[in-house]
Each structure stands twice: as structure tokens, then as C-alpha cells.
Amino acid sequence: MAGTAVRGRLTWQVSAVTALIDETASVKTIELQAPDWAGHLAGQHLDVRLTAEDGYRAERSYSIASAPGEPVALTVERLEDGEVSPYLTEELRPGDDLEIRGPVGGYFVWDGDDSVTPLMLIAGGSGVVPLRSILRHRSNLRSTVPVRLLYSARSLADVIYRDELDQEGAGVEVIYTLTRQQPQGWTGHRGRVDKSMLSEVAWPPDQQAIAYVCGPTPFVETVASSLVGLGYPAQRVKTERFGGIGGS
Amino acid sequence: MDDLDGNAMGGLMQEIFGVEMTTAIETCAHCGNAAVVAETAVYLRGPGAVMRCPTCTNILMVVVRRQDMHCVDMQGIASLSPAGQTA
Amino acid sequence: MSPISRGFHGRRREPAEQSSRVPPGQYVTQDFPVLSAGPTPRTALDNWSFSIRQSGNTSKSWTWSELQDLPVEDVTADIHCVTRWSKLDTRWRAVSVDTLLAQVEHNARYVLAFCDGGYTTNLPLADVTAGQAWVAFDYDGEPLAPEHGGPARLLVPHLYFWKSAKWVRGLELLDKDEPGFWETYGYNMYGDPWREQRYAGD
Ligand SMILES: Cc1cc2nc3c(=O)[nH]c(=O)nc-3n(C[C@H](O)[C@H](O)[C@H](O)COP(=O)(O)OP(=O)(O)OC[C@H]3O[C@@H](n4cnc5c(N)ncnc54)[C@H](O)[C@@H]3O)c2cc1C
Ligand SMILES: [Zn+2]
DSSP: OTTOOOTTOOOOEEEEEEEEEEEETTEEEEEEEOTTOOOOOBTOEEEEEEEOTTSOEEEEEEEBOSOTTSOOEEEEEOOTTOSSHHIIIIIOOTTOEEEEEEEEOSSSOBOOOOSSOOEEEEEEGGGHHHHHHHHHHHHHTTOOOOEEEEEEESSGGGOTTHHHHHTOOTTEEEEEEESSOOOTTOOSEESOOOHHHHHHHSOOGGGOOEEEEEESHHHHHHHHHHHHHTTOOGGGEEEEEOOSOSOO | OOOEEGGGGHHHHHHHHSSOOTTOEEEETTTOOEEEGGGSEEEOSSSSEEEEOTTTOOEEEEEEEETTEEEEEOTTEEEEEOTTOOO | OOOOOTTOOTTOOOOGGGGGGSOTTOEEOSSOOOOOSSOOOOOOGGGOEEEEEETTEEEEEEEHHHHHTSOOEEEEEEEEOTTSEEEEEEEEEEEEHHHHHTTSOOOOSEEEEEETTSOEEEEEHHHHSSSOOEEEEEETTEEOOGGGTTTOEEEOTTSOGGGSOTTEEEEEEESSOOOOHHHHTTBOSSOOGGGTOOBTTO
């Protein structure tokens, strides 16, 4: 079926890297120009495919960090012993081609619905990436939906998008918990997210909040089951698991 | 615990089925449990992609890629309805 | 046609002097990647046994400690995974399948290995005898980790590594070849890495 685009059917397309931005010591944002991009929703991801000269291929998924309407951007955390993330964060240069397939997903998305349902966003490490798209979308829409973001990072230096998050305006509360290292005089949360932290930080269940939980698989499992334990109906806890990767 | 969930198979499924599938509802042929595809357990580190029932771990779907062909087996799924439709 | 990703080589490190030991299409890795098609089963050693079955009946079975009392071999082997990595000089402690089969009477021509978690894989009897296959329980001097198939896995290094079934609990002896898990989904019934027998018909 060469040359015919079947509606809805996803195919691989070649995008061009336009910029690489340092977020933390191990995290970079990659901005792409994707001529055939159909537009995306907040929370969606895409698949990246790398091809070596001998034809060897590797594929991975990455959340879209930018808001709908903005050029496609990814934010990738480098795993020392990983195959794809060190390439994306260290080898890739502006002007390089990057093969992508997307946008993907319809479950872990926020469509901008402006009803008053508060959002409870909970991120472990790079799990903040799709939630950042949701926050930017909310702000672009001038939505007044109340949002809390609970973001678990190893240390303050590992917080991705910190400047942006610290400037979030009215209606957005950003709460960090630092799991490994806290700065002198840190008064915020420390340690991993658990049920007692959630009972303090999360919207009470009677607020009918929708929770979006994203990050390494063990993190997501713990947070999602704690939320259900606190009285969140399972259908109001949306999850996306990144696998057994990285730190939170 | 490095398993993923149905979101991670979204791109592959959309390439195969031609529509967004992570919001579809699957019913497990083994235990009868219905779940959103995004909430199934997915294993991509192997010769093929394997999707399992989040309740009973029964295999729902296996996709094996051979060059540019996909071989899809869904014997473990009793019904699969795209979002907004009922079986 | 996909564009080549400039500067991308995958996880490979391929010292030239070892290339005669690496089958076509494979690259050498120092890691030990985990392949999984499901959750990692965890069976307590007290409840563990290894059985040889024929026509649905158990002909012989060994508890964990009975297996440990059998003659144990140190095996060093190169392993080749169908997902294209090879790992050289892996070191195992294991009981030879010859030792196990010597204790049952049979005239089978094939075996189907069965495992905790429901995984199966098929092999010709001729490929699990004559010192070519083991039930391995130590890797690199340590008890085999659950993610790598512990407490015990089959070790058949001359075939693609999906034949070296993780969490193995026994062998079913068969007259006719029957596809196992991946073989049912189009993978090769035999799986010789040197002939790149990945899929049915290769
Ligand atoms: C829907 C989705 C969205 C995602 N979004 C993002 C995102 O926005 N940003 C982001 O940074 N990441 C994201 N990820 C994770 C990303 O897809 C990759 O998993 C991550 O970048 C690691 O890839 P890698 O090739 O560098 O590491 P890999 O080579 O895959 O290795 C990952 C880790 O597992 C270990 N490992 C590798 N192979 C094996 C194996 N076979 N067995 C056992 N252990 C192994 C490695 O040692 C390493 O620690 C997302 C994942 C999903 C599913
Ligand atoms: Zn089930």
C-alpha cells in the first residue's frame, strides 16, 4: 500500500531535531519538527525507533512534553546502562533525523474538559513529562480546574521543569517529595509517596478528583493502590507505567 | 517488576488495528474480568509483545513481528470493544 | 525505508577476535538481559520439584534436595538470544539432562519443557541428550535469580535461548514434536542460531 495513507492507521514518520535543552544533569528535552504530525492531546506519548547501520533496531515510548498545538517535544532521562536513552540525551544533535510514530494513546489524556473536577497529578521521576503537558494545556486554555501535582524526585536537582513548575499560577499547587537528598532546611516532604503522604496531600475522595499517576512501575503500583485504599474509585485513577526504570 | 501496561502497546495496536485501542474494553476469556486495555499488564522484553489480564494473568494478546508483518493472537480475549461501543 | 540513526549502534560491543563465536545477526553484550512474557513466578524450594512425564503421567520426579544430590557439573557456555544479543562464557552449575533421563525408561523423540507460569518450549530429544542440555540452578557462582529463571532453568546453549526455559519444572516426553509457547506464535520449532532459525520456515 505504498503511498496511501490509511486514515487512523499509524505509520512511522521522520522528524527533525530542532533543539536539545538541558533540564537536569541527566535529563534533556528534545524539540522536534514533525511535518506530518496530526496534532496531539495532553498526556499522549509517541514511539521512537532507532536504526543502526547494520539494520539493528530499537524502539521505545516517550511521553509528549509539549502542550497540544505546540511543536512536539520529548523529555528523556538518561539511564546509564540503557540502550536508547543515552543515545537520545548524548548523541543526538540538532538537525538529526528521528523516526517517530504517534501520537499514541487515549486513556492517559486530559482533554481540557473545564468541568470543576479537580486533577490530582502524581509523578515519579520522568513520570512528570505527560503531566507537564497537561499543566501547559491547562494554562494555555486558561482553565480554572484546580490541580495538585505531587512530584517525587531523588533530590531538588533532579526535579525536571522546576522553574516552570515554581511559576505555576493560581489554582495549581506543586508539592515535592525528595526521596534521597534534601537541601538544608528543607521543610517539604521527604521519602517515598505512601498512603499517609497521600492522605495529607491528595484531594479528599469526596471532591471527585481524577488522578493521573505516572512513573516507574513500582511507584505507580504503590500510589494507585494507596489512592484506592483512601477511597478513590479505581476508574478515577488513571495510570501509566514506564517500566522498572530510573529513580523517583 | 519491570512490566508495563497497555499504554505501552498503544502504538503497535494502532498500527495493527487502525484505531486507538488503549481505551477499548477487553473481556478476559479465562476469568471474565473486563478492563480498559490501558490497564492490562504488558511485557515487551521478549521475542514478542504479550498482554495479560490484570486480574488472573491469562494471556490476552500476543503480537509477534516478522519483518514488517505482525502476527496477532487474541484467543485469550472473549470480547474487545473500542471505546464508546458495547459488545 | 528508515533513516539510519547517526551514531546509533545499539547495546553492542563486538570484539573482532570473538566474531567466530558470535552467530550471524547477533551482538555481544556484557549485561544479562531479562526476557519475560509474564510475571516472575516465585516458588518456594520446599514446594519445588522436577518431573519427567509421559502420556500425562509422572514417570519420575525429584524434590529440590534430591536434585541437588545428583552429580552436578560446572558448565561454561555462550548463549544466544533471538532478540539478537549473545553473551559469552556464561558460567553455570547444573545437572545434566542425561542424568535425569537415565532414570526413566522411554523411547521418546521429542520433549516439551514445562514451567511455572505456564511457559513451554519444545526440543528434539537428540538436542537435550549427549551432554548438550542441563537443568541449571547456579549462575556465576550464585543461586540463579528469579528474573533469570531461578530456582532452576533449562540450559540448552546451542539453540536460541528461548529454548532454555526459565522456571522449568519438568520435561514431557513425546513421540511427535509439539510447538511450545513462542513456537505456537510463529517462532522456529528448532531454533539454531547459526542458521538464524528465528521464525517458522527460516
Ligand atoms: C508509555 C511510556 C512513556 C514513557 N515516557 C517516557 C518519558 O517521557 N521520558 C523518559 O525518560 N522515559 C519514558 N519512558 C521510558 C522509556 O520508554 C524507556 O524505557 C527508557 O528511556 C529506558 O530506555 P533505554 O533504552 O535507555 O533503557 P533500556 O536499555 O531499555 O534499559 C532500561 C533499564 O532496564 C535495564 N534493562 C535493559 N534491558 C533489560 C532487560 N532485557 N532485562 C532487564 N533489565 C534490562 C537496564 O539496565 C536499564 O536499567 C516511557 C515508557 C512508556 C512505556
Ligand atoms: Zn482474566
